[in-house]
Amino acid sequence: MQNFLALRSLRQPLRAAHEQTTMTGRFSKLLSSGAGPGGGTSLLEAQLRLFYLMLGANIIKGGIYLYDAVYNHAGKGSVRSIRLMVTSALLILLLRRFPRLAYWGIHYAVIGTILHIYYRAFNVYTGSDVVTVQCIFMVVISAFYGLGRVWGAVYTVIAAAGVVLVHYIGFRWTGLQPLPGMLSDLYVAINFLVILLSHWYFHRVLFDNLEQSASLSKRLAEVAETKSNFLSTMSHELRTPLNSVIGIAGLLIADNANAKQKEQLDVLKYSAEGLLTLINDILDINKLESGKLELESTPFSLSRLIHNIGQGMKFKADEKALAFKVSIDPRLSGKYFSGDPARLNQIMYNLVGNAIKFTEAGEVEMSAAVLDATDGGYTIRFAVRDTGIGISESQQKHIFEPFQQASVSTTRKFGGTGLGLAIVRQLVEMFGSEIHLESRPGKGTQFHFDLRLEETEPIISETQAAAAVTEELDLSRLRILLAEDNMMNIFFMQQLFRRWNISADIAENGEEVLALMEKKDFDLILMDMHMPVLDGMEATKRIRQLEDPKKASTYIIALTASVSDQIQRRVIECGMDDYLHKPFQLEELRTRLASKVV
Template sequence: MPGKPFKLLPAINSSTAKTPLQEAQLKLFYLMLGANVLKGAIYLFDAISNHQGDGSGRAIRLMVTSTITIFILRRFPKIIYWGIHYAVVGTILHVYYRVFNQSVGADVVAMQAIFMVIISAFYGLGKKWGAVYTVIAFASVILVHYIPQRFTGLHALPQQLNDVYIAINCLVILMSHVYFHAVLYGNLRESELLNEKLAELAETKTNFLSTMSHELRTPLNSVIGIAGLLISDSANARQKEQLDVLKFSAEGLLTLINDILDINKLDSGKFELENAPFDLEHLLNGIVQGMMFKVEEKKLHLELTIDDAIKGKRYLGDSARLSQVIYNLIGNAVKFTENGEVNVQAKVLNSDHDSSTIRFEIKDSGIGISEAQQLLIFEPFKQAAVSTNRKFGGTGLGLSIVKQLVERFGSHIKLISKPGEGSVFYFDLVLHEDLSKLPDEAVAVNRSSEFDLANLRVLLAEDNMMNIFFMKQLFKRWNITADIAENGEEVLALLESKDYDVILMDMHMPVLDGMEAAKRIRQHTNPLKASTYIIALTASVSDQIQTRIKTHGMNDYLPKPFQLEDLRDRLQGLMQGEQ
């Protein structure tokens, strides 16, 4: 047994205290028990000196039981909870014995004992037992006025010994507050430091993800773009099939990257939905068409049913996020269906003059999901079973993102499924119709007309050689002769000698980045050069990217990888504006 028999405050080590609170509880308990030994010694001295030994038995019992309890706690520190109960009950009995004693009563020592009951019970046992024991202890000073029964045999201590007794109790009360004050404010300080570290970690993670996004999406931009160009050029059916596989795989990788980044955005609370007009029928047809390669590969049947009330209408909302939800659900259905079909349906449940409640439903004849597995599949990084990843692949992010995005839309994703009988995922969205849209004829004319871009003066700011190669091939197809700058300093130098209609500005470049280059362009002394139209091209997905683009004076923004049609639409818009 470590330590000396009468060491009143034994050292607390990692084997006896697992937490700062438990350490403080043990210290307090040792202090109170050590104080009991001293107080027992005082009573024993008083009994022998002033009362011919009367009361010495109680004093010895107090000293012996306190010493034994210290040894037991040092050997078995985990019983501290029950030890505190024992100590509190013993102190309460002492309070009642003292208060109801005809020679003592509710004196200062009794009140100190009640206070120690409160401290020990609340700090050591929690608020429930703290409240119970406090009421029981305080009840003594009230009940003494209504219960005539009195104890005898406890002699009041002489004034000097009584002062020592009170001083010992004061020391116990003072040290108990010191212990628990240190625990409280120590935990608060640790919490503050932890929050600071977590904030730093979150910022580091965000910066890392932004950097990784740029490093991964930049090469994907050239891979997807060049694959698209080759597909449109290739007359060889076999080469076209191989290029389709390449483009599909690259887009699948892009989807995975986007899923990881979206989980980070959703978890950080920095995710916001856009509200722009879109053609729902066109969106659904595009998603289904994009999935046909995988569907045909597995020899499945994919059917899309769109309510006639939806056709020809444009709605307001975040089409990109809605597309992501539906794409994930269809992709999930195709992945887990080996034979049979996948049905996609958009049906109007009810509508008024400017809004409709539309149910989106994806039904498959796949493997199905048990009730137990249904509790897991919407959690991030989890799949229905361990074997699921080995057989079907995936990260377990898709349905988690679907759930969170649908909730951001103000709805809930629902699931009906049984093992071996397929699954049905559905959700209802209230979408407002875009009443300010142009007539269909005007839209059709605008879409079909293509402006000659040959006279458009373009400056491309890009430092990635593969992207430069891809953009040159794209410009060649559009009859554009563009100048190339590999950093911001070169952009400024070329702008001094030439005028441009548009600058396609990459954000991350050496020497001088796109943000700072755009800022300096806007400060140019020549108003014509200072007002040059700037389109930001960036693979960064930082939450502040659009705000920073506007702050630095850029006119528009295209995320990499971008659709070729999106860039052409913007360039055509410039030509149309000039004409």
């Protein structure tokens, strides 16, 4: 019955996950559509429009030269004019049919314009006139806007060199006749119009795309916020039922003498903790990618940490009949180091868990060896070696990427999300090191990394000191108020309190908390953060404003399934004294309660 209730309690977060995923999907669809202010203009589209403008102008200018050739020069030069118009028209038709040829078409047009510059500059009748200078400007526009900086610079230098070289080379052409005054002015005006429209158009495209980029950045920030809120919500919605599932399973295991049922309960608890690990991995990879995860620096015993990991992972190796070895350098025994033991523990758990998962027969070895010990610090090599399936050289390039495994067949056979090694790599880099991999298919794999840790003195915290005497304390005198709206968690906490001989009052929302506070005095309040009517933070603020100073200073511990930095900060800001993450260890809660026994 309890298992049925626990599974039933998972339906609500799964429905919420579906709704949140749908909303996030809408954001992604909006972004992928490429919509922006005014719809936006692609670079290729802008280049084609610029090209069409210049080719269209060429047809008009060719018509001017054709008119001049026919009426003023008895048709001399008309072939050249017709060739210009026909070539320009054909290029327009070709590019409309095959727009991807624009890059090579611009090269062709720019080279043609440069040849025209040299033809004019070395002509007896025209020389380096206004039209020649305009053509140089059009080369600059076409090359830079259409081909990029490198080709823009190359073609600009070649084009501009024409008006310089004419002073040092005596050769001249005589085939090009100058246009009469009116036609020349019209020709110059068309060139200026092309230059003007080109700059005006690309200026508009540039700033439209800048606005689109700013709008997209804003929407990406909104999506990132939505993603963060989604993960925070899912963290709460999934951790809340897991708190009762893991907690009740733990109570049943402790009370059950039936070996078979105890084995089944172990499987239930192990599966629930596996789901919790998956949730934690997803939250961690999100924190790492957003740069919100920071390493702590606290004293810890490295030898004890490695020993505990070994004890925790040995049963997994035993299930697969693998030999599991733990090797700790004797020089590390009894020494304390400053660092983040939780994250180092996470790294080693992931590496050892992977090694066991991908090893069918043989052994897995975890080791910590001192490479160097100077000036109060130790350089330590952490290594995990297995005799598993191994990883090919091509696959090694991808396995540290999020959601990637060596191959699809690996995912199908062994399961997993592919987050573990991505988290390991990023955490190791945060420690200032680098993860190394040595592997041969069918021969096994070894991961290792080197950390520089500074030796320090152990510090026994108040919580640790309280934990040492927790079992001896009688908690039955505590007056506890539990503020919780989830029925499964209420059931679990009632079972837990009965085990510790505690009689607690229950409030299902913040308003009920305040009502009970008026009637009774409490030593401690266990306050859920997310409740209907009045949430835990607002209820805490009102408690701190009560006229009775004793009631206003009641010790409040937040029970939160959310693990975001914002939630933790808000817990402290609203006036709560401490917090526990759901799911929590039973002894962790007992230690907190024991500290309030008077």
